[in-house]
Amino acid sequence: MMESCIFCRIIRGEIPSRKIFEDDDIVAFHDIHPAAPVHFMLIPKAHVESLAHADDTHRDVLGKMMVLAPRLAKELGLNDGFRTIVNTGRVGGQEVLHLHMHVLGGKDRLPPMLARN
Numbered sequence: 001m002m003e004s005c006i007f008c009r010i011i012r013g014e015i016p017s018r019k020i021f022e023d024d025d026i027v028a029f030h031d032i033h034p035a036a037p038v039h040f041m042l043i044p045k046a047h048v049e050s051l052a053h054a055d056d057t058h059r060d061v062l063g064k065m066m067v068l069a070p071r072l073a074k075e076l077g078l079n080d081g082f083r084t085i086v087n088t089g090r091v092g093g094q095e096v097l098h099l100h101m102h103v104l105g106g107k108d109r110l111p112p113m114l115a116r117n
């Protein structure tokens with residue numbers, strides 16, 4: 001599972017990516033199919049399937065990701081806000097089963113997060 005996981009393979013450098021940041025615990029890289037002018041992802045280096053699989057042992061890395069997101073957003077010019085998204089499981093529409101936080105932004109206001117009925 002960790003062998004074939006796309007994001008684990010990106011972490012190991014087996015699949016190329018446009019990396020923005022890396023330390024012992026976290027990697028950030030641009031999304032291959034951006035949904036906004038700036039669209040990158042933060043992921044823990046340790047394989048965790050989703051936010052629904054996180055537990056107390058992940059508190060530090062999740063906290064680090066939260067604090068890192070605005071710092072990287074600013075470095076990429078998102079000075080007037082951005083959106084973070086963590087799709088989780090089937091209902092959340094998660095496609096890659098390695099926990100990741102999307103960060104999206106650009107010049108213009110993003111569309112509504114979800115259409116209301």
Ligand code: 5GP
Nearest residue numbers: 006017029030031032033087093094095096
């Ligand atoms: P999810 O729907 O799971 O929240 O988002 C998965 C995201 O990963 C998608 O936005 C998709 O474009 C991105 N993605 C999938 N495969 C790759 C890849 O090989 N490289 C990069 N950089 N992004 C990927």
Ligand code: ZN
Nearest residue numbers: 005008047098
């Ligand atoms: Zn993984």
